[in-house]
Amino acid sequence: MNELAAKYSAKEVEDKWYAWWLAHKCFHSEPNEKQPYTIVIPPPNVTGILHMGHVLNNTLNDVLIRKARMDGKNACWVPGTDHASIATESKVVAKLKAQGISKEDIGREEFLRHAWEWKEEHGGIILEQLRKLGCSCDWDRTRFTMEPELSEAVINTFVYFYKKGWIYKGVRMVNWDPVALTAVSDDEVIHKDTKSHFYHLRYFISDGNGKPTDKFLVIATTRPETIMADAAICVNPKDERHFWLKGKKVLIPLINREIPVIEDDYVEMDFGTGCLKVTPAHDVHDYEIGLRHSLPVLEIIDDHGKLNEKAEILVGEDRFVARKKIVKMLEEAGNLVKVEDYTSPVGYSERTDAVIEPKLSAQWFLKMETLAKMALETVESGRTKFIPEKYMNTYRHWMENARDWCISRQLWWGQRIPAYYLPDGSYVVEPTAEAALKAAQAINPSIKAEDLRQDEDVLDTWFSSWLWPISVFDPQKPGHPDHRPNKDLSYYYPTNDLVTGPDIIFFWVARMIMAGEEFMGREPFSNVYFTGIVRDKIGRKMSKTLGNSPNPLDLIQTYGADAVRIGMLLCSSAGNDIFYDEAQIKQGAAFCNKIWNSYRLVKGFSVDPSAKQAPAAAEAVEWFRAKLSDTVALVEDHYSKFRISDALMTIYKLFWDDYCSWYLEAIKPAFVDGVAQPLDKDTHAATLEFFEALLKLIHPVMPFITEELWQDIAERREGETIMFASTPKADCNNPGAIAGFALASEAVNAVRGVRSQRNISPREQLVLKVKASDFPCIPVIEKLANVKLELVNTLGGEQGVGIMVRTTEMFVVLSSSVNVEEELAKAEKDLEYAQKFLAGVRAKLSNERFTANAPAAVIENERKKEADSLSKIESLEAKIKQLKNSK
RNA sequence: GGGCGGUUAGCUCAGCUGGUUCAGAGCACCUGCCUUACAAGCAGGGGGUCACUGGUUCGAAUCCAGUACCGCCCACCA
Secondary structure (H helix, E strand, O other): OOOOOOOOOHHHHHHHHHHHHHHOOOOOOOOOOOOEEEEEOOOOEOOOOOOHHHHHHHHHHHHHHHHHHHOOOEEEEEOEEEOOHHHHHHHHHHHHHHOOOOHHHHHHHHHHHHHHHHHHHHOOHHHHHHHHHOOOOOHHHOEEOOOHHHHHHHHHHHHHHHHHOOEEEEEEEEEEEOOOOEEEOHHHEEEEEEEEEEEEEEEEEEOOOOOEEEEEEEEEEOOHHHHHHOOEEEEOOOOHHHHHHOOOEEEOOOOOOEEEEEEOOOOOOOOOOOEEEEOOOOOHHHHHHHHHOOOOOOOOEOOOOEEOHHHOOOOOOEHHHHHHHHHHHHHHHOOEEEEEEEEEEEEEEOOOOOEOEEEEEEEEEEOOHHHHHHHHHHHHOOOOEEEOOOHHHHHHHHHHOOOOEEOEEOOOOOOEOOEEEOOOOOEEEOOOHHHHHHHHHHHOOOOOHHHOEEOOOEEOOHHHHOOHHHHOOOOOOOOOOOOOOOHHHHHHOOEEEEEEOHHHHHHHHHHHHHHHHHHHOOOOEEEEEEOOOEEOOOOOEOOOOOOOOOOHHHHHHHHOHHHHHHHHHHOOOOOOOEEOOHHHHHHHHHHHHHHHHHHHHHHHOOEOOOOOOOHHHHHHHHHHHHHHHHHHHHHHHHHHOOOHHHHHHHHHHHHHHHHHHHHHHHHOOOEEOOEEOOEOHHHHHHHHHHHHHHHHHHOOOOHHHHHHHHHHHOOOOOOOOHHHOOOOOOOOOOHHHHHHHHHHHHHHHHHHHHHHHHOOOOOOOEEEEEEOOOOOOHHHHHHHHOEEEEEEOOOOOOOEEEEEEOOEEEEEEOOOOOOHHHHHHHHHHHHHHHHHHHHHHHHHHHOHHHHHHOOHHHHHHHHHHHHHHHHHHHHHHHHHHHHHHOO
């Protein structure tokens, strides 16, 4: 790189360096004597493509991992993908459907062949995309949750918990889609307010022999077609209106089956009639009441949504047809009291838009009690910290109310549950079919392999991803508490930080903590940083259907990965949603260009080894060294609190404002006859040193441009990279230099203000009189404000403008006449403000209760304010007097 | 309905255990500049009753209570 273009072009640079890093194995980590710093990627769906949420998440991960690497740690970022059973299976189902094939037609094995094909074709695209973003993952360690070793870990874990007695088979209501003939997850159910009717039905009290008396009660229902499945009528035990029903039995209309009246707190007294018909087989809540009162469960609706023979009447009718017909029958039988219009939320299947039918089915569960307790303790004890902390509340609430985890899914894509059924319906749970056969033969020696039938269901995807921080290093460990962890696991576990979204705090984060505690005896990570959701400019969630999500690869193509990375991070604080606006990326691109051009300037400096250092340069160097050090300390502090965007903004301002606008302008050599004068060697060396420090500071966020410039700024050894250069240290403490320069820069700003107001060109040199015996950084002021500075005892006489820099009076001498009226008005306004301010301060100081109660430092400060404003008032008054005289 | 969080400049946010001249930052905006690194730039500037109402305090953006609105999670009432 010799001549630098005036504009930074990211494209060429980024591909070049990513390939170089890979070729030099810069991302690969092996256990060594250094301190490890580990992150496991939140595995994206294997067939997913990169969206803005991934960009945010993985940029944060990459910033943390690159920072750790430069801090001298052995940084390891393990990448990989998740098999995502539901998402992937439904994609494959859709693809087959387009070809007119249903998964039932081709069967399990054939379907899985298609699914693996799909995975081979689409899987890993997202990992390729992460490379474009600059992610420094250890690609040699790439894992997939359904690869053989990790699947084995999942199966072993299941067997382990089963043998421990924590996994059991139970019955649970699932969301049944009668059109697709499958259970769907809660996420796939859409609740829509739906107009229907509230049918008030009369149930007669039984005389004890199955004959109706003339007494009755009234229930209200939206589903009269289910009355044949009623198991009881339930009232609230506190409801006085229904005391007389205690112990009574009632008759189901039309079929005259006798059912009891029971009492349960669940029933709301002021809703409907206060009487609830309990239908355990077809309603979630009713099922729970049924459990509490040991009610029989009678299923009268089949998988297709039609009434079956257990309904006794209307057999074979569709549930909605049955509803219409039964209403008529009830009316004719005299059981219908009235019909009200009613709107209530009804669940619809996302895939078929069919009304969801709650259906009982056998599922596998993992007991949460002990695991949840352990996982709560991990966070409450602070062994794992949440950032921001507010998520602890949510977490605690969940952990304290954790229900057993339903781990079975009625899908094929995933780890198949290792339960093997014997012909008699009993079952054994073993890691392999062979082991299952042995176990089965121990029960019944005549069992043969073909007699065993493996459970059809697969395990919830989270049942594999909760092992991720363990299994990526040592897949043998989960399910084998006695297994001695291998070298990798011992070294890298526990990992350090996890970056993820708060939406999966329970699904994933909590469960990884459970698995970590159970199998490793300790937390899987020290910190969890929760990002927000990436939204569009006007706050809508990004979604494919809205089309408001940009393709990150297009953005990288247009602006460069560095620009996309810093653009995303500048406005993202932990836990807050990100309102994405392309303007942010443009800001990032502008920053790249600024860095680029500052280097063009620096690179162009020539050096004269015998030249003396200019006073302004000497001051600027001393100041910037101190400023850099202070800023490094501040940045470290931000990082330590995971205030990433603050850390970046701090570096951004240091680079742009302090280094470019102040430092470089202060040391910039003069031009003589159109030729830039050479710099002295001290200034030149310091300038390069500072530039390199800045590159290193910003490298974790902007890896490409920093590598490009870092390689050019000095001769590098073969294979040397900024990736392993060390983070700048805060090793210069010089508050005097910082304070002095700050005061000087205020003076410069004041003079510039005068110029701007009066339209005086920056090129016209002015005289600045300063009423003081000394002032800091005079050469810097003279250079940057383009003034000749004179220290004087008294001011006045010439034409010009007076300015105040804190408590120092200054005067800019002007050749043109000044508008006295304007000056006067401004001075009077300032005076008024100063007097009000003084009055406020004095009111405070004269308040005995203030002086008695406030700490000494605060009072001292008020006294300083008083003195400062007094001196300010004094000089303003003098100025006003003088202005009035000159009128 | 239950729980949690929020409300500070046009936008996105910072402001830690009340007290630095506390009302801030970035972007956007306005004005003037194509000044030998950068117009993706330089210099200057305007802009907020800190949601509302009360309380605690010598002192409140900051602590407390209530109200309004917004967001998220859970349950979505037969």
